Amino acid sequence: xxxxxxxxxxxxxxxxxxxxxxxxxxxxxxxxxxxxxxxxxxxxxxxxxxxxxxxxxxxxxxxxxxxxxxxxxxxxxxxxxxxxxxxxxxxxxxxxxxxxxxxxxxxxxxxxxxxxxxxxxxxxxxxxxxxxxxxxxxxxxxxxxxxxxxxxxxxxxxxxxxxxxxxxxxxxxxxxxxxxxxxxxxxxxxxxxxxxxxxxxxxxxxxxxxxxxxxxxxxxxxxxxxxxxxxxxxxxxxxxxxxxxxxxxxxxxxxxxxxxxxxxxxxxxxxxxxxxxxxxxxxxxxxxxxxxxxxxxxxxxxxxxxxxxxxxxxxxxxxxxxxxxxxxxxxxxxxxxxxxxxxxxxxxxxxxxxxxxxxxxxxxxxxxxxxxxxxxxx
Numbered sequence: 001x002x003x004x005x006x007x008x009x010x011x012x013x014x015x016x017x018x019x020x021x022x023x024x025x026x027x028x029x030x031x032x033x034x035x036x037x038x039x040x041x042x043x044x045x046x047x048x049x050x051x052x053x054x055x056x057x058x059x060x061x062x063x064x065x066x067x068x069x070x071x072x073x074x075x076x077x078x079x080x081x082x083x084x085x086x087x088x089x090x091x092x093x094x095x096x097x098x099x100x101x102x103x104x105x106x107x108x109x110x111x112x113x114x115x116x117x118x119x120x121x122x123x124x125x126x127x128x129x130x131x132x133x134x135x136x137x138x139x140x141x142x143x144x145x146x147x148x149x150x151x152x153x154x155x156x157x158x159x160x161x162x163x164x165x166x167x168x169x170x171x172x173x174x175x176x177x178x179x180x181x182x183x184x185x186x187x188x189x190x191x192x193x194x195x196x197x198x199x200x201x202x203x204x205x206x207x208x209x210x211x212x213x214x215x216x217x218x219x220x221x222x223x224x225x226x227x228x229x230x231x232x233x234x235x236x237x238x239x240x241x242x243x244x245x246x247x248x249x250x251x252x253x254x255x256x257x258x259x260x261x262x263x264x265x266x267x268x269x270x271x272x273x274x275x276x277x278x279x280x281x282x283x284x285x286x287x288x289x290x291x292x293x294x295x296x297x298x299x300x301x302x303x304x305x306x307x308x309x310x311x312x313x314x315x316x317x318x319x320x321x322x323x324x325x326x327x328x329x330x331x332x333x334x335x336x337x338x339x340x341x342x343x344x345x346x347x348x349x350x351x352x353x354x355x356x357x358x359x360x361x362x363x364x365x366x367x368x369x370x371x372x373x374x375x376x377x378x
Contacts, residue, residue, distance in 0.1 A: 006024070006026070006356060006358075007026055007356060007358075007359070008026055008027055009026070009027070010023065010024065010025045010026070010027065011023075011024050012024070012350075013243055013244045013357075014244060015242075015244035016188060016192070016212060016216075016244075017184070017185045017188050017189075017212070017213075017244075018181070018184045018185065018188065019184065019188060020244075020350070020351070021244075021350055021351075022244055022245070022246050022350065022351040022352065022353060023345075023350060023351065023352040023353075024352075024353055024354075024356060025352060025353070025354050026354060026355070026356050026359070028354040044117075045116055045117040045166060046116055046117060047115050047116060047117050048114075048115070048116055049116045049167070052116055052165065052167050053066075053165060053167075054066065054109070054111050054116075054165055054167035054169055055114070055116050055167060056068045056069050056070075056073075056114045060075075060078055061078060061079075062078030062079070064078065069111065069114055070114060071113070071114075071127075071130050072110060072111060072112060072113070072130050072131060072133075072134040073110075073111040073114075074108055074109065074110050074111070074134060074137075074138060075108070075109055076106060076107065076108055076109075077107035077108065077109050077171070080106065080107035081107055081173060082103050082104060082105040082106065082107060082173065082174075082175060083104060083105075084104060084105070084106055085104040085146075085147050085176075086104075087102040087103070087104040087176075088102050089102075090102055101177070103175055103176055103177060104147060104175075104176045105148060105173065105174045105175040105176055106142060106145075106173075106174050107171060107172070107173050107174075108138055108142070108171065108172040108173075108174075109169055109170075109171055110131070110134050110135065110138060110169060110170045110171070110172060111167065111168070111169045112127070112131050112168035112169055112170070113127055113168055115168075116166070116167050118168050119157065119168045119282070119292065120155075120157075120168065120278060120279065120282040121279065121282035121283040121285065121286045121371055122371055122373065122374075123168070123279070125272075125275055125276060125279055128275040128276075128278055128279050129271065129272060129275040131170075131275075132263070132266075132271055132274060132275050132278075133271075135153050135170070135172070135263060135299070136263040136264060136266075138151075138153075138172045139151050139153065139172070139262070139263055139264070139301075139305060140264060140305050142172060142174035143174065143303075143304040143305045144304070144305065145174070147176050148174045148175065148176060148304065149175060149176055149177050149178055149303060149304065150174070150175045150177065150178045150179060150182065150303040150304070151172060151173075151174045151175075151303070151304065152172065152173050152174075152175070152179065152182070152298065152299075153170065153171075153172050153298065153299040154170060154171055154172075154173075154296065154297060154298040154299070155169075155170035155171070155295075155296070155297040155298075156171075156296055157292075157293075157294055157295050157296075157297070158292065158293070158294025158295070159294070160294045160331055160339060161294045161295065161296050161331065163294075170297075178303050182300055182303070185300060186303070186319075186321070186322060188212060189205075189211065189212050189213070189321045189322065189323065190318075190321055192210060192211070192212035192215075193205055193209040193210055193211065193212075193321050194209070196210040196212075196215075197210065198210045199215065199218075201218075202214055202215055202218045203218070203256075203257065203258050203259050204259060205259050205320070205321050205323070206259070206261075206316055206320040206321060207316075209321070211259050211321070211323055212323070213254055213323035213325060214259050214323065217238055217240075217254055217255075217256045218256070220238065220240055221233075221238070221256060225365075226362075227358065228240075228358065228361065229241045229242065229243065229357050229358055229361040230361065230365075231251060231281070231284065231361050231364045231365055232277055232280050232281060232284070233256070234273050234276055234277055234280075235257070235269070235273050236255055236256070236257055236269065236270045236273035236274070237253055237254065237255055237256065237270075237273050237274055237276075237277045238253070238254060238256050238277075239251050239252070239253045239277055239280070239281045240252055240361065241357040241358075241360045241361040241364065242357065243357055244357075245353070245357045245360065246329075246351040246353055247329045247330055247331065247340065247353075248330070248331075248332065248333045248340055248353065248354075248355050248360060249285070249288065249330050249332065249360050249363070249364060250327075250328060250329050250330070250357075250360070251281055251327075251328040251364070252325055252326065252327060252328070253274075253277055253278065253281065253325060253326040253328070254323065254324065254325035254326070255270070255323075255324065259323055260323070260324045261301060261302045261306075261319070261320045261321075261322045261323070261324060262301040262302040262305060262306070262322065262324055263299070263301060263324065264305045264306070264314070265314070265324075278326070280369050281328065283367075283368075283369050283370075283371050284364050284367040284368075284369060285328075285330060285364075286371060286372060286373075287367040287368050287369075287370075287371065287372050288332070288363065288364070288367055289332060289335055289336040290336070290372045291336035293330060293332060294330060294331060294332060294339075295328050295329060295330035295331075296327075296328075296329045296330075297326060297327065297328050297329075298326070298327050299324070299325075299326050300322070300324070300325055300326075300327065301322055301324040301325075302319045302320065302322040302324075303319060303322070304319070306319070306320070333355070340353075
């Protein structure tokens with residue numbers, strides 16, 4: 001029997017954050033493609049679009065007029081997915097298999113910049129820092145409202161990810177319950193902390209307990225680059241293709257020097273490093289296929305910001321087991337027009353990918369951090 005080779009032999013990889021598996025089929029990367037192709041995202045957008053609902057001074061679909069903003073702008077979504085309290089009374093249960101739970105909350109839109117033609121990879125580093133500041137303010141404001149149990153920051157970039165407007169923006173949804181995916185991750189982090197002994201030299205979570213993601217990133221930093229999954233490292237953060245990645249060029253961004261539970265725990269240097277790595281990751285994304293690279297991005301952290309004591313110091317609690325990290329989940333697979341589809345086996349059985357995480361990380365490491373549009377200008 002031949003020895004196992006993860007670059008050619010199909011195998012399953014375990015995701016300890018969600019307690020799930022992904023089927024990896026590296027031998028299928030040579031499969032010919034005669035399926036659907038996508039139109040590429042335009043790269044010649046105007047700096048201002050009079051028909052855009054998010055440009056400064058324009059009237060939104062709901063009739064409200066945007067301010068003439070010069071940096072970031074935040075407003076409540078005119079077509080919010082959840083509505084503020086008070087909510088309806090919980091309905092009686094007609095059958096234990098058919099339950100419904102009323103949800104309240106709010107949905108905010110965070111415009112990154114007044115210019116219509118920019119995005120995270122083409123914004124200046126100071127502009128990205130402004131965005132991090134705005135995310136932190138919205139997370140804090142929404143997370144301290146009565147009845148809110150979770151705040152999710154996310155961005156959909158590109159039409160193929162369902163983004164209805166190319167103007168650079170993200171969203172923040174606050175809910176009266178913790179949603180399914182972050183709840184799974186938090187449960188895994190709690191379970192790891194209560195059952196695993198701390199390894200020497202590895203950063204720890206609250207009260208010195210083991211942290212699943214502290215342990216994981218520490219291991220990834222020890223793997224030789226040509227064998228590993230690291231893409232970018234700076235003083236405080238790493239960007240890597242996780243061992244259990246599902247999407248072709250999926251990336252996780254997370255701190256590596258210490259356990260950080262949420263945006264509000266950043267030092268000034270950590271905030272700058274976070275903005276730096278977010279900018280560099282998205283530049284490499286655009287440079288893979290020389291296009292505006294579509295993705296879904298989300299920040300997972302404490303469900304809510306911590307309380308402060310009488311001296312203004314954040315009070316540690318059980319939710320500090322959360323280890324802040326960012327998921328980038330992009331659909332493009334072979335080119336700017338060929339995407340991965342969630343279908344068949346993946347819908348009925350479990351996630352599956354062809355390109356290995358190590359191959360994807362190598363492709364991303366080989367990409368320039370000079371944006372392809374700026375390289376043309378030079």
